[in-house]
Amino acid sequence: MAIPVETFFLAPDGQGTLQARIQQMVAEGILSGRFRRGEKLPSSRRLAHHLGVSRITVTLAYTELLANDYLSARGRSGYYVSENAPEPPAFDAPRRGEDQVDWTHAIGQRFTGAVGVSRPKDWARYRYPFIYGQADPQLFDxxxxxxxxxxxxxxxxxxxxxxxxxxxxxxxxxxxxxxxxxxxxxxxxxxxxxxxxxxxxxxxxxxxxxxxxxxxxxxxxxxxxxxxxxxxxxxxxxxxxxxxxxxxxxxxxxxxxxxxxxxxxxxxxxxxxxxxxxxxxxxxxxxxxxxxxxxxxxxxxxxxxxxxxxxxxxxxxxxxxxxxxxxxxxxxxxxxxxxxxxxxxxxxxxxxxxxxxxxxxxxxxxxxxxxxxxxxGHYDSLIRRMSKALHQRRRVMEDALARHGLEIAGRGAHGGSSVWMRAPEGVNTEVLAERLRARDVLIEPGAPFFSEAPAPRNFYRLGYSSIPVERIDEGIARLAQELAALG
Amino acid sequence: MAIPVETFFLAPDGQGTLQARIQQMVAEGILSGRFRRGEKLPSSRRLAHHLGVSRITVTLAYTELLANDYLSARGRSGYYVSENAPEPPAFDAPRRGEDQVDWTHAIGQRFTGAVGVSRPKDWARYRYPFIYGQADPQLFDxxxxxxxxxxxxxxxxxxxxxxxxxxxxxxxxxxxxxxxxxxxxxxxxxxxxxxxxxxxxxxxxxxxxxxxxxxxxxxxxxxxxxxxxxxxxxxxxxxxxxxxxxxxxxxxxxxxxxxxxxxxxxxxxxxxxxxxxxxxxxxxxxxxxxxxxxxxxxxxxxxxxxxxxxxxxxxxxxxxxxxxxxxxxxxxxxxxxxxxxxxxxxxxxxxxxxxxxxxxxxxxxxxxxxxxxxxxGHYDSLIRRMSKALHQRRRVMEDALARHGLEIAGRGAHGGSSVWMRAPEGVNTEVLAERLRARDVLIEPGAPFFSEAPAPRNFYRLGYSSIPVERIDEGIARLAQELAALG
Missing domain, CATH: 3.40.640.10 (Type I PLP-dependent aspartate aminotransferase-like (Major domain))
Structure with a gap:
């Protein structure tokens, strides 16, 4: 990939000679990870024109960068970011100075801190995701x-x-x-x-x-x-x-x-x-x-x-x-x-x-x-397909929950895509969820749904919109085991 | 097009026999414009199943609607909304009663009433649209x-x-x-x-x-x-x-x-x-x-x-x-x-x-x-194409404005897609805009941009992001004529 010339930008308050500033600009681009190994630089003519400097200044800067192995030349085809160029540091990008703003004061209204339903970003990698409200790519048209x-x-x-x-x-x-x-x-x-x-x-x-x-x-x-x-x-x-x-x-x-x-x-x-x-x-x-x-x-x-x-x-x-x-x-x-x-x-x-x-x-x-x-009419077909799948999953869920003697606190008489569950008093479903996660099972602790503080800790939700039907049984079995271990 | 069976909905608080209520439901759908001439109705079996009524009830309702020419039958292929069915009234859809809410009180916070830049919805139909911020389909990739x-x-x-x-x-x-x-x-x-x-x-x-x-x-x-x-x-x-x-x-x-x-x-x-x-x-x-x-x-x-x-x-x-x-x-x-x-x-x-x-x-x-x-890289090409077109339009704009002696109050030294204009004192550009509209020219009166009340009335904006270059000259000529007529 060629790096577009418009990406190059000479800081107006830079120090040193023009050539040095151009060198620094390219090196910083590489060090910050913006320019990557193997990417092609603009020709000296184009870059000179874009920056409003003479072509020889750019050529000299490129030559210097070549000597330092930031760039490599490939015959007449131009300059590339060298395969030996320094790697950008993994920890942090270079910054232009420290933040001087007192954000505690500057922020007039706060919106963070709302309690949400916890769900790991990589939920799709879990084998038994009893989570709610995520699409099932198998069902979508x-x-x-x-x-x-x-x-x-x-x-x-x-x-x-x-x-x-x-x-x-x-x-x-x-x-x-x-x-x-x-x-x-x-x-x-x-x-x-x-x-x-x-x-x-x-x-x-x-x-x-x-x-x-x-x-x-x-x-x-x-x-x-x-x-x-x-x-x-x-x-x-x-x-x-x-x-x-x-x-x-x-x-x-x-x-x-x-x-x-x-x-x-x-x-x-x-x-x-x-x-x-x-x-x-x-x-x-x-x-x-x-x-x-x-x-x-x-x-x-x-x-x-x-x-x-x-x-x-x-x-x-x-x-x-x-x-x-x-x-x-x-x-x-x-x-x-x-x-x-x-x-x-x-x-x-x-x-x-x-x-x-x-x-x-x-x-x-x-x-x-x-x-x-x-x-x-695709929407109607989609709904029919989803309803059929959810219906089947719901039946398997109910069977499995009954077999393991788990208590259902609420279920849709008309349908829905989740079951609301009650664990025995004294069970903290946050702890339960954490233990289950280690066993490839995701559930949703119920506390964030309640208005009162402290919220009841022993509720949880089992969604079945994303879990394949054939995994429900094993997932519920693991849930029952962990519940028993906590009880 | 067939009307999906799920669209049919028997009001639970309806009056009269089931058959009458079904007739009424279909007739209301036609009268309100929901069901249109030539659309196919569900079979009596499907509708009966959906509504949870006996099939004969639906058949009787359909027969009655046929007699009243709301529906027509096409041999064995089923029932359709008749080509002679009453047209829905153009003025208003039937409603379930009057709004009883005192909205003046119920609305806690008002957001309407903000002054915006006026622009007719059908601006694209005007021949000389000096309006701002609308895409030019000719330029988009x-x-x-x-x-x-x-x-x-x-x-x-x-x-x-x-x-x-x-x-x-x-x-x-x-x-x-x-x-x-x-x-x-x-x-x-x-x-x-x-x-x-x-x-x-x-x-x-x-x-x-x-x-x-x-x-x-x-x-x-x-x-x-x-x-x-x-x-x-x-x-x-x-x-x-x-x-x-x-x-x-x-x-x-x-x-x-x-x-x-x-x-x-x-x-x-x-x-x-x-x-x-x-x-x-x-x-x-x-x-x-x-x-x-x-x-x-x-x-x-x-x-x-x-x-x-x-x-x-x-x-x-x-x-x-x-x-x-x-x-x-x-x-x-x-x-x-x-x-x-x-x-x-x-x-x-x-x-x-x-x-x-x-x-x-x-x-x-x-x-x-x-x-x-x-x-x-498509974005870069798009910007280049747009810049080129705007550059050309800008040149033609400046020429035309100078030729007609119109006063530019602000123009981008770097570019931009509009020119900020001042009309002679005493000219109300709202009036100017209205007169120009009758001559197929759109301009943007400047008053809404000002903070003070009353706002200066003699400013206006001419955008050139949507007007083809070959129409600029004639558009500016018309503008100059109307300005002269007002002055």
């Missing part, structure tokens, strides 16, 4: 996604893709959601009641920012998705955890002063329980009484392989009280980052303005690719 | 971008793309930025000092959120990019406008209590002026004295076709005081949404945590596609 992406990159679509889309979304994708996706949840919506977001996380964040202030009360399920608590903390609202049971969020436990209720009725996260139809009605009545809004994260409704999904809360809402969060990321693949908000037009307007300020809009190409993938 | 996108969708890359990337970025893209992009600006940075963002807008937003609070002072250029003022308003900081002159931001005019200084030294937005090297040094000295940070938006440095770009402020910064904002969106295409932040590791850590909460991460596929496009 590669070939067709690729075809759709190529189609979306076609000249015909180009104008749509390169345009700054910040006050609207891809009309094809919006139309598909209106006509095909939402009707499956019983929801009728108009285009100005929909906003495309960068995944469900982004949708929840936007909703929280628009609806909450320091003076407002948000009711959240407990346990719940830790990312949501993180979002609500940013809005500085008053957050009230509300216990969930086998039927999800309990409306009677909602505080009277709730302004916004965040709930996951399809599959409660992390317990997987589904809120029955009656309770959905009670929840809406309760919200009406309190004049509260409901943010419905319609989490994993597609993964209802045991029974058809119940109608979304939003479909029962006659008053515009429910804001609906949908996502294609979970069911397509997490790296896609595509979700949407459905709500009354005045709300969507504010969310759209905020989105424009924060990120303008989700990339046009991804919106159009998804629109093709959906409208050609 | 379609074929290679497509090849890179396809390569990035390959099976080998799949794991990288589908992964949840929220605590890191695409390593290939980061490496390219470290080794090739930043060195062109004289910047040495380590991977943990870089964060990929969803375009420059997102980078500025993240920086403002991390660095500013209600108690801090942000200095902004006046005039400046209106999107930045919008971002700063959200952070609720104290915003002080600082005048710019022919050399960009004037460091002597900075208020002593500045905490963060936002600047665009490469090409000031909107005046296009470039900050000379001496002034860059003065600005950094001033920031050091005040213990302020500098956010450098290295706006359009690639578009330096008249002289090579000056070193970035960040390259002169020995103290970690400068936070650098780079973007591939402007130079590749706006719809791409890809930018990055460079700053000290403690700052990047907070920005990364905030990004994770707001949107997780920019989509993996786009990061990888850009990494390929960059590393294969």
């Amino acid at each position: 590669h070939a067709n996604w690729r075809l759709c992406a190529v189609q979306a990159l076609g000249v015909r679509d180009f104008a749509a893709l390169t345009r700054d889309y910040y006050d609207q979304d891809d009309p094809d994708l919006i139309e598909f959601i209106v006509r095909h996706t939402l009707p499956r949840r019983g929801i009728i919506a108009k285009p100005d009641e929909i906003l495309i977001t960068l995944g469900a996380q982004n949708a929840l964040w936007l909703a929280a920012q628009v609806l909450l202030t320091q003076r407002r009360v948000a009711a959240v399920e407990n346990p719940c998705y830790p990312g949501l608590r993180d979002i609500l903390q940013q809005s500085r609202c008053h957050m009230v955890p509300v216990p969930v049971d086998q039927n999800g969020l309990d409306p009677d436990a909602l505080p009277d002063e709730s302004d916004v209720i965040f709930t996951t009725p399809s599959h409660q996260c992390p317990t997987s329980s589904t809120m029955p139809l009656d309770r959905r009605r009670v929840l809406l009545d309760r919200a009406r009484e309190m004049e509260a809004l409901v943010v419905e994260d319609d989490y994993e409704f597609e993964m209802s392989f045991l029974k058809p999904p119940l109608p979304a809360l939003k479909s029962l809402d006659t008053e515009g009280r429910v804001i609906y969060v949908g996502s294609f990321s979970k069911s397509l693949f997490p790296g896609l980052r595509l979700g949407y908000l459905v709500g009354s037009a005045p709300f969507i307007r504010e969310a759209r303005a905020l989105r424009a300020s924060v990120l303008r809009h989700p990339p046009g190409h991804i919106q159009r690719t998804a629109a093709y993938f959906l409208s050609l | 379609h074929a290679n971008w497509r090849l890179c996108a396809v390569q990035a969708l390959g099976v080998r890359d799949f794991a990288a793309l589908t992964r949840d990337y929220y605590d890191q970025d695409d390593p290939d893209l980061i490496e390219f930025i470290v080794r090739h992009t930043l060195p062109r600006r004289g910047i040495i940075a380590k991977p943990d000092e870089i964060l990929i963002t969803l375009g420059a807008q997102n980078a500025l937003w993240l920086a403002a959120q991390v660095l500013l609070t209600q108690r801090r002072v942000a200095a902004v250029e006046n005039p400046c990019y209106p999107g930045l003022r919008d971002i700063l308003q959200q952070s609720r900081c104290h915003m002080v406008p600082v005048p710019v002159d022919q050399n960009g931001l004037d460091p002597d005019a900075l208020p002593d209590e500045s905490d963060v200084i936002f600047t665009t030294p490469s090409h000031q937005c909107p005046t296009s002026s470039t900050m000379p090297l001496d002034r860059r040094r003065v600005l950094l000295d001033r920031a050091r004295e005040m213990e302020a940070l500098v956010v450098e938006d290295d706006y359009e440095f690639e578009m330096s076709f008249l002289k090579p770009p000056l070193p970035a402020l960040k390259s002169l910064d020995t103290e970690g005081r400068v936070i650098y904002v780079g973007s591939f969106s402007k130079s590749l295409f706006p719809g791409l949404r890809l930018g990055y932040l460079v700053g000290s590791a403690p700052f990047i850590r907070e920005a990364r945590a905030l990004r994770a909460s707001v949107l997780r991460h920019p989509p993996g596929h786009i990061q990888r596609t850009a990494a390929y496009f960059l590393s294969l």
Whole structure:
């Protein structure tokens, strides 16, 4: 590979002769690892022109670097970084001086420190990964996604893709959601009641920012998705955890002063329980009484392989009280980052303005690719394939858990992609997870899902969206062994 | 096209017999425009199974709909939405009741109402679009971008793309930025000092959120990019406008209590002026004295076709005081949404945590596609092609403006893609723009760029990134005519 001439940059405040500075610039590039062994340098003519110096100065610098074995010459073809050039130090790149900023003071607002679900970056290398929410490459429909992406990159679509889309979304994708996706949840919506977001996380964040202030009360399920608590903390609202049971969020436990209720009725996260139809009605009545809004994260409704999904809360809402969060990321693949908000037009307007300020809009190409993938029916096939696989895994999971006498704390009556587990009192599932990791098994300790401190330590989640069915049994056996050893 | 059976959804609180409710569901789908003429309905067997009703109920409903000419039958191939079915009303889709929420109260924070640069959605249909920041499809390297996108969708890359990337970025893209992009600006940075963002807008937003609070002072250029003022308003900081002159931001005019200084030294937005090297040094000295940070938006440095770009402020910064904002969106295409932040590791850590909460991460596929496009050298060729075209357009612009005696208020000595113009006192460029629109010419009125109220009304911007060179002359002639008519 040739090193482009534009990469060379003579520091304006450099010391010494021009030749020395050029030598230093090249040597530093090699020492810092920017230029690598075997890479070709620009000709002396080009570099001289680029730097605005005479050609002889560059030639002399190159000759010196050749003598020091930083560079090597290959006949008439030019100069290369020498195979004997010094290796860049593995520990640190050279720096231009020490950081003089007191970052403890300079940082006005802190965002680090949120507790997340722990998952090693190299999870895919573990043999028994009972983790949640990662795509299974065996199930994804590669070939067709690729075809759709190529189609979306076609000249015909180009104008749509390169345009700054910040006050609207891809009309094809919006139309598909209106006509095909939402009707499956019983929801009728108009285009100005929909906003495309960068995944469900982004949708929840936007909703929280628009609806909450320091003076407002948000009711959240407990346990719940830790990312949501993180979002609500940013809005500085008053957050009230509300216990969930086998039927999800309990409306009677909602505080009277709730302004916004965040709930996951399809599959409660992390317990997987589904809120029955009656309770959905009670929840809406309760919200009406309190004049509260409901943010419905319609989490994993597609993964209802045991029974058809119940109608979304939003479909029962006659008053515009429910804001609906949908996502294609979970069911397509997490790296896609595509979700949407459905709500009354005045709300969507504010969310759209905020989105424009924060990120303008989700990339046009991804919106159009998804629109093709959906409208050609590939999405439906993908869901069917995933449902079938998850159904099978779920059966094997239940058998294995029962055989080993492990206690299930929550499981989706409709489906889902994980089981919520309770270890015996006194077992710390962080310790359990660590011991299992040494045995090639990954589980998710449950403490980060809880609002209270100290959180219960004996819960954990077993995801089955990434583990091949034939490994489930052995994985659960190892889990049971380690649990027994700790008990 | 067949209507998927999952789209059918029997409202649980429906009135009347099952058959009537099914009829109503189909009719409503047609009336609302969800089901369209010629689309095929599911077989009665499939629909009955899906709804959990008997097949005869569905058949009776279909027969009734046939009689009413909502559906038509085509022999044994099934039922279709009739070509005579009622057209959905153009004005409004049927709704489930009126919105009962008092949105004036329910919305906790408002984000609409920001003043933006006006640009009609259908700008591409105008013959003389002197607008800014839209891609020119003639210049973009379609074929290679497509090849890179396809390569990035390959099976080998799949794991990288589908992964949840929220605590890191695409390593290939980061490496390219470290080794090739930043060195062109004289910047040495380590991977943990870089964060990929969803375009420059997102980078500025993240920086403002991390660095500013209600108690801090942000200095902004006046005039400046209106999107930045919008971002700063959200952070609720104290915003002080600082005048710019022919050399960009004037460091002597900075208020002593500045905490963060936002600047665009490469090409000031909107005046296009470039900050000379001496002034860059003065600005950094001033920031050091005040213990302020500098956010450098290295706006359009690639578009330096008249002289090579000056070193970035960040390259002169020995103290970690400068936070650098780079973007591939402007130079590749706006719809791409890809930018990055460079700053000290403690700052990047907070920005990364905030990004994770707001949107997780920019989509993996786009990061990888850009990494390929960059590393294969296509990006450099694109920049060269764009620079050449812009250089030519700029020459023609200057000629035409001089010939018609129009006053240039600011132009990039290094290049850029727009000229900042002053109309005679008393001319309202909003009115001018409206009159020109009727003559197929688009210009950008300048008032939204100013901080003060009332803003000067007689400035405007002429972008030349989207107008073909052969149309410039006639466009400027029309502009001159309308100006004369107003004067």
